[in-house]
Amino acid sequence: MxxxxxxxxxxxxxxxxxxxxxxxxxxxxxLKVDGQHFVDSKGRQVILSGINFISKDPNENYMPPQGKKTFEQFKKWGFNCIRLGIIWDGLEPRPGEYNEAYLKEIDKRIDWAREQGLYVFLDMHQDLYGAKFSDGAPDWATLDEGQPHHQGAVWSDSYLISPAVQTAFDNFWNNSPAPDGIGVQDHYANLWQYIARRYADNTTVIGYDIMNEPFMGSSAQKVMPLMLGAYAQVLAEETGQMPPSAEELEAMWASEESRLKALEFIASKEKYSKVVDAVYDLSADFERTHLQAMYQKVADAIREVDTNHILFFNHNYFVNTGVLTALEATTLPDGTRDPQVAYAAHGYDLVVDTKEVENPSYERVEFIFERIAESGQRMNMPVLLGEWGALHGKSSKMVETAQHLVSLIEKHNFSNTYWAHYSDIADYPYFQNALIRPFPQVIxxxxxxxxxxxxxxxxxxxxxxxxxxxxxxxxxxxxxxxxxxxxxxxxxxxxxxxxxxxxxxxxxxxxxxxxxxxxxxxxxxxxxxxxxxxxxxxx
Structure with a gap:
């Protein structure tokens, strides 16, 4: 009493x-990394929970128009961390020339976060490689060799069907020379070093998310045949009938409606794992070679000027589906493991960006989050779910979907930043009745x-x-x-x-x-x- x-x-x-x-x-x-935890200067574990704040629009100069009061609202909503999107096209409009006006706008948002006691980590964002196709790299760094660009039923289909997007990524991974003769990947590392030098002493900035959802390029042409082949085998085992032909499988995946119907069949963990695991070897080979090497190059460039901040590593695009990542921590110049690294995983069900976003397979989503947790444990890194959600609509089902996702975040003690802030997000029931909730900020x-x-x-x-x-x-x-x-x-x-x-x-x-x-x-x-x-x- x-x-x-x-x-x-x-x-x-x-x-x-x-x-x-x-x-x-x-x-x-x-903020530092201690094993699988984020810890503050007082020795307490920190759970980061926040939101993505980004503009992909060059007409907005790649910066959301919302001002200082939005950051005040972030604090009231309980957020303690912002994943602040930055765009290569805005940062380096010409080779080796950095846009000071854009950087000052980034500074301003970081100052607003500091005033509200919020952490910030910088996300070098890309979708479909560059501004020529969506957002990310400037045109001068988009070496597509004149290949055609194709679009599909869902925006992200272009990763799989656009020769231009795939060729641009190939040239990035191969460090092909930009117009000034310097490798395009070297430019990317130099840009990160320039950013890291600017924020090396800033304690509001906690780290750098090196690349958003890196894509493997033309080798991705092998992914869908592997996945669809595994799908056909699972279907044949379940029904006892002959598996569908390659033509039938391609037709099934061609439209959003037939694709969603096909996904209903692989809603269980057992069936779904057989499909996504079919691409593990291909995915792992890309991560162990091209992606790991790029992360190491950028890490080396950053560590020359900044040894304090956390390096956040996102797995490759296909790992969003629940494929296990093969990434490892980067190393310091003496060959030892860099202790300040974290796993910035993304977790979405396959219905994201479709009309069925509010009807995911709960079991499939649970599988994806379990795989993320397993990878974090293997790498002995804290997990920050850099993107999840992408929800829309005001139905009660959307609230239920959001609450289920939040329950998984809590189950795994993940840090997280929701995708994404938009001007009227507070008007959505799922936001007020799922994202806004009590949680431990520091322990x-x-x-x-x-x-x-x-x-x-x-x-x-x-x-x-x-x-x-x-x-x-x-x-x-x-x-x-x-x-x-x-x-x-x-x-x-x-x-x-x-x-x-x-x-x-x-x-x-x-x-x-x-x-x-x-x-x-x-x-x-x-x-x-x-x-x-x-x-x-x-x-």
Missing amino acids: LLRYVIVCFIALSFAACSSGIKPEKKDGF SGNLIGYDYDFETGKFTMQWEEEAGVQAPTIIYLPWLSSLSEEISIIPESEKLETEQLKDSDAGWLLIPPSEKGGQRSLSLQFLLQDKEEYLIIEQ
Whole structure:
């Protein structure tokens, strides 16, 4: 009863004391990697949770028009990390010439994040290689050799059917000379070194996402025959009939409607794994040679000027489907493993970017996330799910889909940045009823697990507290006014505090560390009937 009384009193006092707003906790020092965890300068594990913030539009100068108030809102939503998209075409419009005006706009967003206590990592984004086809590389670095460009039923089909896109990637992996005679990949590494030198001492910037969804080029022509062949074999085993012909399989994949119908058959983990694992050898060969070598070249360039920031490595495009990655950590000049590396995986079901985005196979998505977790463990790196979601629509099914994805992120203790912010995202029920939720931002020790039950409003958490850590564990709470006084923490803590954000019902629960360390648990309850209903879900 005493503990309960103390908690209630502190909550009441906090509401009164924080009406003018609480400044975010100052982030001293660099965020680092310790095994499979991100840790701050106080020795606490950090769970990064945030959103992608990007413009792919040259008419916007590759920078979202939303301003400083958007970053204030990010904090209120509980985000502590922004994946800030940057575009090669905007950064290096001509070989070796860097766009200072664009870099100053990037600086401005980083400053806004710093003012709100948010971390930033920079994502060198590309889709279909370059601005000539979508976004990414400048035209001078797009060595497509005059090959034709083709589009398919879904935008990403161009990776598989466009000779121009594939040839441009081939020349990038082969480091073919740009118009100035310098290899196009060398230009890419030099650009990253220029960026790293600029932010080498900036503690708001936590690292560099070297390339978004790298694609293997023309060797990808072998992928679909392997996958479709495996699909045909699974189909034949299931039905006892002759497998479909190559022509029938190609026709099946040609339209979005028939493709979605085919995906229904491989909704189980067992069937799906047989299909995606058919391309593992091809995928692994590309990653072990071309992709690993590029990451090492860029890592070498960055480490010449910056040894503090984390290097985030994204697997190749096809690993998004659940193929195991073959990547390894890059090495330092002395040949030892670079300790400041992280796995920036992307996780989407195959229905993403289609009309069936709200109807994924839950089992298939679980398989993809399990594969990501397995790879993070193998590489002994923290996992930051750099992209997930890409949801749209206001139906109740979309809320359910989003909540399922969030439950998987919590199950694996992934850090994450949702894809992606858009101007009216707060008007979508899935956003307010799935992405906005309580979660542990920093932990005085090692997180064992946590869970938020969307149906009951109950939040639970377990962690192994380290005796030497003196700073508090901090839990983001979206609805302080709906927080029940029934808070259970074991072992008991005499001083729990909340800090409320200005002009918001959100804030944080601060749990001071015990002197002895050891395993601790927390359970708290939100009274959902008291929680503000933000939106009416369209049926």
